[in-house]
Amino acid sequence: xxxxxxxxxxxxxxxxxxxxxxxxxxxxxxxxxxxxxxxxxxxxxxxxxxxxxxxxxxxxxxxxxxxxxxxxxxxxxxxxxxxxxxxxxxxxxxxxxxxxxxxxxxxxxxxxxxxxxxxxxxxxxxxxxxxxxxxxxxxxxxxxxxxxxxxxxxxxxxxxxxxxxxxxxxxxxxxxxxxxxxxxxxxxxxxxxxxxxxxxxxxxxxxxxxxxxxxxxxxxxxxxxxxxxxxxxxxxxxxxxxxxxxxxxxxxxxxxxxxxxxxxxxx
Amino acid sequence: xxxxxxxxxxxxxxxxxxxxxxxxxxxxxxxxxxxxxxxxxxxxxxxxxxxxxxxxxxxxxxxxxxxxxxxxxxxxxxxxxxxxxxxxxxxxxxxxxxxxxxxxxxxxxxxxxxxxxxxxxxxxxxxxxxxxxxxxxxxxxxxxxxxxxxxxxxx
Numbered sequence: 001x002x003x004x005x006x007x008x009x010x011x012x013x014x015x016x017x018x019x020x021x022x023x024x025x026x027x028x029x030x031x032x033x034x035x036x037x038x039x040x041x042x043x044x045x046x047x048x049x050x051x052x053x054x055x056x057x058x059x060x061x062x063x064x065x066x067x068x069x070x071x072x073x074x075x076x077x078x079x080x081x082x083x084x085x086x087x088x089x090x091x092x093x094x095x096x097x098x099x100x101x102x103x104x105x106x107x108x109x110x111x112x113x114x115x116x117x118x119x120x121x122x123x124x125x126x127x128x129x130x131x132x133x134x135x136x137x138x139x140x141x142x143x144x145x146x147x148x149x150x151x152x153x154x155x156x157x158x159x160x161x162x163x164x165x166x167x168x169x170x171x172x173x174x175x176x177x178x179x180x181x182x183x184x185x186x187x188x189x190x191x192x193x194x195x196x197x198x199x200x201x202x203x204x205x206x207x208x209x210x211x212x213x214x215x216x217x218x219x220x221x222x223x224x225x226x227x228x229x230x231x232x233x234x235x236x237x238x239x240x241x242x243x244x245x246x247x248x249x250x251x252x253x254x255x256x257x258x259x260x261x262x263x264x265x266x267x
Numbered sequence: 268x269x270x271x272x273x274x275x276x277x278x279x280x281x282x283x284x285x286x287x288x289x290x291x292x293x294x295x296x297x298x299x300x301x302x303x304x305x306x307x308x309x310x311x312x313x314x315x316x317x318x319x320x321x322x323x324x325x326x327x328x329x330x331x332x333x334x335x336x337x338x339x340x341x342x343x344x345x346x347x348x349x350x351x352x353x354x355x356x357x358x359x360x361x362x363x364x365x366x367x368x369x370x371x372x373x374x375x376x377x378x379x380x381x382x383x384x385x386x387x388x389x390x391x392x393x394x395x396x397x398x399x400x401x402x403x404x405x406x407x408x409x410x411x412x413x414x415x416x417x418x419x420x421x422x
Contacts, residue, residue: 004285006330092397097320174396
């Protein structure tokens with residue numbers, strides 16, 4: 001076993017310099033790293049001294065530091081916020097006390113309860129390091145390899161009034177999701193003015209549902225036909241724990257429709 | 268590597284490998300009340316409190332625990348001669364079967380009752396979502412936490 005050096009930077013510039021080294025990895029909460037083969041790792045950069053664990057909330061925007069844990073976010077945001085609905089049941093209590101937002105964005109596991117909510121919120125990442133600046137989460141996910149030498153310092157998004165719902169399909173309440181459905185709606189009175197719908201755990205990992213979103217646009221709850229939504233959802237749910245993909249894909253159709261209705265009902 | 272950890276209110280000098288997990292470091296230094304179970308964050312046998320919050324020591328690198336961090340194991344809240352109210356409630360209700368999960372569950376209960384002195388059954392179950400009891404004695408465990416809450420209220 002080669003020797004691993006731990007680094008404890010106290011500034012972003014120091015962190016950026018450390019990221020230029022070969023074979024270094026970033027330690028946020030450590031839940032992902034602790035299960036990984038570290039034989040090729042020469043250095044671990046611990047972010048604990050950087051103070052990236054704050055949640056800043058104002059009327060316009062919400063900015064969450066990268067080392068904020070799921071538990072921190074659930075505590076800081078109002079209970080009806082989409083992120084709270086998505087994260088309050090993710091993993092389990094001790095894990096929610098450790099898993100960080102930054103780490104979850106960098107790794108994006110197939111069972112992620114976080115990523116669709118952030119995409120629905122049009123989240124932007126604040127990066128330090130080689131390509132420092134702001135970047136949309138969508139662009140980051142599309143070109144992740146470009147940002148290997150970057151540190152996510154925070155994620156930010158508009159503080160918009162919304163209704164939302166999150167469905168996680170898991171064998172037990174604290175199991176990792178086999179797939180999840182996330183819906184974010186903006187309404188004017190009872191009419192949907194903007195809809196975002198995602199399924200995570202698909203063949204593509206994250207699938208946005210533009211046909212469903214277009215169908216919902218301009219409709220009130222009474223105008224929505226769940227059968228139409230089911231017909232518009234055509235995704236392949238895959239993964240090592242899926243034994244019957246056809247059944248799961250059917251389930252995804254039904255649960256998408258139900259999740260939308262649940263969001264409208266404010267559950 | 269070497270570090271000074273704060274465990275149960277005392278400074279403990281530890282030696283560990285860079286990739287070593289807190290679970291192993293604690294057990295290697297005599298804190299065998301921290302149990303080694305699934306080693307993947309599912310069972311909660313290895314739970315310790317880090318600054319008052321339950322975490323899985325099997326998912327925590329020792330090198331990432333800072334000197335100012337406060338660790339608490341189940342022996343830090345009470346012992347055989349002076350059990351904590353929660354520990355006594357577990358005994359009185361008969362919530363301990365094989366006992367392997369008990370340290371983690373008692374610590375999860377301790378963290379819950381610190382923040383929520385009167386939890387509902389649902390809130391107790393939610394706080395235990397990271398603890399598995401292979402003897403499946405969950406009913407008694409919930410009863411014990413509720414009894415402990417009641418007794419702590421009267422104190």
